[in-house]
Amino acid sequence: MKLTSKGRYAVMALVDLARFDSINPVSLRDISLRQGISLDYLEQIFSKLKKNQIVQSIRGTQGGYVLSKKPNEIKLTNIFHAVDEKVKTVQCKKESKKGCNGKATKCSTHNLWDELETHINSFFEKKSLEDLLKNNNDQRI
């Protein structure tokens, strides 16, 4: 299972973007400064977000990024999927003869991970960027 800083950065950056893109596109430089994330790393992340139609880019001076959809249409699932944070639990090796063979005698933990995956995914399906924005505003007093 993977759920690391890259996914966290993606979410942080998108929350930041959502808060500032109402008037002008937001440059990665600004996000980098505000969120304390390396600019080079942000570029990698946004490249993926763009490929997955979560953001749009505007080149040139005063350019930057804008959300492609409304914050309530962007689920966390989409974000994690975009940056390759597969919310996948450890898989049983297909070749292994002992333990799991995918047939009648599945290994004892096979169903467990499937269940867990469903459980986690349902959490991320429900949460949208908008939910995080609200949450964030509440906190800033």
Next chain:
Amino acid sequence: MKLTSKGRYAVMALVDLARFDSINPVSLRDISLRQGISLDYLEQIFSKLKKNQIVQSIRGTQGGYVLSKKPNEIKLTNIFHAVDEKVKTVQCKKESKKGCNGKATKCSTHNLWDELETHINSFFEKKSLEDLLKNNNDQRI
């Protein structure tokens, strides 16, 4: 967040142990053969399980391991905790001035990870070794 093979192996091994320890202690060698997990690696894992009072060891010929508690008293939380599979999501760096500083202006994702952690932990709190045993027996026709 960490949730890797070590945790999976620990659960697999304990399910195996629970199914065979009713009469005699079960040797790691047997578990290794049945589950296809390296004996040396199992020893590392069981050393931790023992420290956390999940299993007891019996040395000498015909020795092996036995569960310290009943299967329904061993929650998955206990197992993962024992083998250092911290179900902890990525943390905000404490030193970072931007983003999260732990005070009023928490970073936008801080609560998210807390929530997720609670969500996942509740899943593991509910599941006990006994649940997996049932599940496993059902499958073996």
Next chain:
DNA sequence: ACATACCTGACTAAAATGGTCAAGTATAGA
């Protein structure tokens, strides 16, 4: 033309993962 800002790919240090290897110690049974 030039500054800004996106874009791309190669590279890398450090950590985590999933083990192996070696050298024990304890105990049951012959």
Next chain:
DNA sequence: TCTATACTTGACCATTTTAGTCAGGTATGT
């Protein structure tokens, strides 16, 4: 008491992943 079995401990290691850096681009508004 000898010996085979099985637990115990700690060092070591190859590979992969992570979290970036670096070095170049290209596009565009002013």
